[in-house]
Amino acid sequence: MVEIDETPYMEEIADRMAHYLFYRKHSRADRPEVFYSPTGEPEEPSRKATECYCTACHERFTDYTGPQAFKHNTDSNCPRCGAYVILKQMDRGRKGIRDIDTFAIFEGEGNYLAIRACKAELTFPDPESLEPEINLYTMTAYELRPGNAVQYVHTWPEGWHPKKGKPSEPSFNLGFYGYRSGYRLINQAAISNTFLCYAFGDLYEEEWPAELILWLSRIAERPQLEYMMHGGLQRLACDYVYQHLTVRLNWRSNDLKKILRLTKPELAYIKEEDGLRYSDYIRFRRDVFRGKSPAETVAYHREFGRCEELLKEAADLSGITARRIMNYARRKMNNQGGYFFMVAYRDYLRECSALGYDMTSTAITMPKDLFAAHDKTMALMREKQDLELAAKMAERCKELEELLFQLPELGLMIKLPETVQDIIDEGAALNHCVASYADRHVAGALAIVFLRRISDPDTPYYTMEISNSYEIQQCRGRHNNTAGNPKPPTVRRFEEIYARQLDKLWNKRWRKAKRLQRPPRPAPPKHYYRRKKARTAVPAA
Numbered sequence: 001m002v003e004i005d006e007t008p009y010m011e012e013i014a015d016r017m018a019h020y021l022f023y024r025k026h027s028r029a030d031r032p033e034v035f036y037s038p039t040g041e042p043e044e045p046s047r048k049a050t051e052c053y054c055t056a057c058h059e060r061f062t063d064y065t066g067p068q069a070f071k072h073n074t075d076s077n078c079p080r081c082g083a084y085v086i087l088k089q090m091d092r093g094r095k096g097i098r099d100i101d102t103f104a105i106f107e108g109e110g111n112y113l114a115i116r117a118c119k120a121e122l123t124f125p126d127p128e129s130l131e132p133e134i135n136l137y138t139m140t141a142y143e144l145r146p147g148n149a150v151q152y153v154h155t156w157p158e159g160w161h162p163k164k165g166k167p168s169e170p171s172f173n174l175g176f177y178g179y180r181s182g183y184r185l186i187n188q189a190a191i192s193n194t195f196l197c198y199a200f201g202d203l204y205e206e207e208w209p210a211e212l213i214l215w216l217s218r219i220a221e222r223p224q225l226e227y228m229m230h231g232g233l234q235r236l237a238c239d240y241v242y243q244h245l246t247v248r249l250n251w252r253s254n255d256l257k258k259i260l261r262l263t264k265p266e267l268a269y270i271k272e273e274d275g276l277r278y279s280d281y282i283r284f285r286r287d288v289f290r291g292k293s294p295a296e297t298v299a300y301h302r303e304f305g306r307c308e309e310l311l312k313e314a315a316d317l318s319g320i321t322a323r324r325i326m327n328y329a330r331r332k333m334n335n336q337g338g339y340f341f342m343v344a345y346r347d348y349l350r351e352c353s354a355l356g357y358d359m360t361s362t363a364i365t366m367p368k369d370l371f372a373a374h375d376k377t378m379a380l381m382r383e384k385q386d387l388e389l390a391a392k393m394a395e396r397c398k399e400l401e402e403l404l405f406q407l408p409e410l411g412l413m414i415k416l417p418e419t420v421q422d423i424i425d426e427g428a429a430l431n432h433c434v435a436s437y438a439d440r441h442v443a444g445a446l447a448i449v450f451l452r453r454i455s456d457p458d459t460p461y462y463t464m465e466i467s468n469s470y471e472i473q474q475c476r477g478r479h480n481n482t483a484g485n486p487k488p489p490t491v492r493r494f495e496e497i498y499a500r501q502l503d504k505l506w507n508k509r510w511r512k513a514k515r516l517q518r519p520p521r522p523a524p525p526k527h528y529y530r531r532k533k534a535r536t537a538v539p540a541a
Contacts, residue, residue, distance in 0.1 A: 056083035094124035117170035236275025
């Protein structure tokens with residue numbers, strides 16, 4: 001495993017850890033007439049002073065200016081050095097203070113770069129001490145050379161050993177605090193002295209990638225990534241580093257065109273969006289269409305690059321080649337572009353197939369006016385769907401016939417909806433949202449029934465939702481009974497009686513289901529009746 005001496009970096013690590021200012025307030029019996037503040041300006045004498053010790057400047061001093069500003073467990077700035085500190089009372093125990101931070105230390109030169117990912121822990125082991133103790137723990141380490149990147153991990157009982165597979169970002173186990181993947185950089189200037197000095201071009205220190213170690217490992221393994229990053233293909237390099245790239249590259253070459261398997265016109269086209277469209281272009285060229293020249297393939301992909309799946313489905317439905325489909329789209333599409341046209345064309349072909357049209361006829365698959373033909377097939381599909389929906393509603397009504405019920409003494413009855421439009425009209429008449437339940441009613445997820453007056457069965461009065469376990473979920477009138485129209489006693493009484501009726505129906509269905517689940521009675525053994533007859537026969541005299 002890589003060994004890095006952390007001694008030269010302990011002071012820098014300590015400076016980057018949390019700093020504390022310990023204080024104790026006390027009265028001043030002997031106060032001078034005039035004293036000076038930490039900034040050197042004369043101040044009025046105060047009645048109280050604060051004794052302070054700062055772990056950033058390592059000085060003990062007395063502050064006379066504002067003792068009321070010192071509050072335990074608050075953030076402030078040291079009045080002596082100005083460092084950002086956490087205020088702690090001296091009389092409070094320091095043994096419980098524990099801070100953890102993570103760092104990555106870099107060292108190397110030439111064709112070698114070593115990285116050590118560490119966890120630093122700050123504690124106050126001595127309850128009397130005002131200075132913290134910092135311990136450093138190595139979590140993982142890396143060794144990078146041209147064409148090779150190795151990550152070392154520690155396991156028991158093997159100890160330190162190379163990790164299987166490619167190096168990954170370090171993950172720091174913080175114990176009670178969980179896990180952390182971020183880290184601070186120590187001596188990152190060492191990268192500029194190694195073979196990775198040109199990896200990120202003109203990036204400054206504050207512009208390093210968020211996952212720097214992962215990037216350095218990938219570039220060490222594949223130095224050709226530098227060609228991509230400096231050649232206008234930054235998005236393509238990101239896809240490779242973060243394993244989003246679904247196309248294999250030719251890493252045996254140092255020529256960018258050979259690495260990507262592209263010609264000069266194709267490479268210029270891919271660079272237009274920093275390599276973002278590379279994977280889509282390769283799949284389009286491989287699976288959909290490859291022109292007679294690279295320029296022709298680029299021209300078709302520029303117009304139909306987003307239509308890969310649409311072109312495949314359209315070709316499967318119509319039996320027409322992708323070239324003919326795209327040429328047809330070029331002639332017929334409007335100014336909204338190829339993707340809009342291909343979506344409409346795919347939907348039109350789906351509708352033609354569902355309606356049973358002859359898909360071998362070009363008069364069907366390539367109409368003169370696609371949008372007019374699409375409107376006709378949409379109208380026919382709606383008629384077909386309406387017929388299918390009407391058939392489903394008729395079956396649903398037969399299933400729910402047992403829910404019909406009436407109480408002449410209350411003048412109320414239950415009526416079933418015969419069509420989806422009945423449910424929509426019910427919601428519009430009573431001004432509630434029962435129309436949104438229509439699809440679930442048809443699918444059998446619940447049941448919608450109408451509560452009507454026997455004297456006027458065609459006028460909406462109340463609407464009920466009944467669950468599949470035969471329980472009344474809702475019974476709502478006009479405006480959901482929120483417009484000063486409380487539910488009348490007759491409706492509440494009908495609900496009570498109807499709920500008992502639903503319980504009887506549910507128990508009946510439950511007993512029937514149990515009988516169906518009961519295993520059949522086994523057949524009697526062979527010759528059972530013959531043996532029984534022989535045993536009961538009277539013997540001959």
